[in-house]
Amino acid sequence: MSALLEVSGLVVAFGDVRAVRGVSFTVGEGETLAIVGESGSGKSLSSLAVLGLLPAQARVEAGEIRWDGTDLRAADADRVRRLRGEELAMIFQDPLSALNPSLTVGYQVAEMFRRRRGLGRADAGRRAVEAMTEVGIPDAARRAGAYPHEFSGGMRQRVMIAMALALEPRLLVADEPTTALDVTVQAQILRLLRQRQRAGLAMVIISHDLGVVARAARSVVVMYAGQAVEAGAVADVYPAPAHPYTLGLLAASPSARDGDRRVRPIEGYPPDIAALPGGCAFHPRCPFARQRCRTEEPPLREVAPGRSSACHYAEEVVSRGATVGHAGA
Ligand SMILES: Nc1ncnc2c1ncn2[C@@H]1O[C@H](COP(=O)(O)OP(=O)(O)O)[C@@H](O)[C@H]1O
Ligand code: SF4
Ligand SMILES: [Mg+2]
Structure with missing residues (x-):
């Protein structure tokens, strides 16, 4: 059975600086994948590459991107543009920047139906109000x-979701969709996205907060400095991470630590991607680091069926993490 979206060995570069360094992931029909990592780890660029929306200075240097069997790197720009919107949709952290301030919300939602579905003004307006109602906007007819x-x-984030879902895409990429929202609203938006999952929508949900996505996704890819450092099913990774960075992200996540307010940020900062440390890129911040970590780059390897980690000491991290009780809280 082939996946809906298959990304393998993706490299995205700005000139000779590689911001995404060989990332692979797959999303099956109706499945949800979470991509997590601190700011600057390459999460957005990885998904923008899939949608053909990379900034002008960036380019895909290597790797494969397959959508439902089609090689998107080889497909012409028109084809990709059609797929975007029809089959692939994306929502961003900041809905205000994606909306036109001088047009009413209803007009902008209706525009989707007019342009992409060829509906007339009245029908498009009606569909817009329906779409807004479906994402839980109260009194949508008036608020349009x-x-x-x-x-x-x-x-506003609901409006973005309504627009993204208007054409019934098969995959929704949600890039930090709740980051700008307070906790209650965050939960509402995640609930809304989960309803769509249950209706069969596949999703890639991106967040810097492992806790936010843990309950929304079946599998997770943890990114650090442009690479996947851990990947697997959420149900396996979350209770016992196989990479020290994942342990750190869990300890740093307010939403992963229900009932335990002692959020511990990871010490230090992500490296400058133009000047990465040698060996394991995480070694300057890693509590498990040893001499070997400074010189020998750990490959992403399978540490259990369906689970991989890019840590020399993954097995030790799994057992230590579990006993230290970092996980799950
Ligand atoms: N427009 C750009 N020009 C130059 N470098 C960029 C640009 N956008 C992103 N980068 C580099 O790529 C890295 C990864 O970016 P991004 O994928 O947006 O990270 P994330 O979404 O994980 O926060 C950034 O840390 C930055 O170094
Ligand atoms: S390889 Fe070494 S430095 Fe890198 S995560 Fe594992 S223990 Fe830490
Ligand atoms: Mg981002």
Whole structure:
């Protein structure tokens, strides 16, 4: 059985600086994958590459991107543009920047149906109100006449979701969809996305907070400095991470630590991708680091069926993590 989306060995570069260094992941029909990692780890670039939306200075230097069997790197720009919207959709952290401030929200949602479905004005307007109602915007018929700045952050994110889902895509990429929202609204948006999953929508959900995505995704890829350092099923990774960085992300996640407020940020900062440390890129921050880690780069390897880690001492981390009780809280 082939996956809906298959990304393998993806390398994204700005000139000779590689911001994404050989990342692979797959998303099956109706499945949800979480991509997590601190800011700057290459999460957005990885997904923008899939959608053909990389910034002009960036290019895909190597790797394969297959959508439902089609090689997207070889496909012409028109084909990719059609797929985007029809089959692949994306929502971003900051909905305000994606909406036109001078047009009403209803007009902008209706525009999707007019342009992409060829509906007339009245029909498109009706579909817009329906789409807004489906994502939980109360009194949508009236609020369709309001402007983006009259909506709260959470309501604006709902509008973005309504627009992304308008054409019934098969995959939704949600890049930090709840980062700008307070905790209650965050939970509402995640609930809304989970309803769509249950209706069969495949999803890639990106976050810097492992806790936020843990309950929304079946599998997870943890990124550090442009690479996948751990991957596997959430149900396996979350209770007993196989990479020290994943342990650190869990300890640093407010939402992963219900009932335990002692959030411990990971010490130090992510490296400059133009000047990566030798050996394991995480070694300057790693509590498990040894001499070998400074010189020998750990490959991503299978540490259990369906689980991989790029740590020389993955097995030790799994057992230590479990006994230290970092996981799950
Ligand atoms: N427009 C750009 N120009 C130059 N470098 C960039 C640009 N966008 C991203 N980068 C580099 O790529 C890295 C990864 O970016 P990104 O994928 O946006 O990270 P994330 O989404 O994980 O926060 C950044 O740390 C930065 O060094
Ligand atoms: S390889 Fe070494 S430095 Fe890298 S994560 Fe594992 S223990 Fe830490
Ligand atoms: Mg990002």
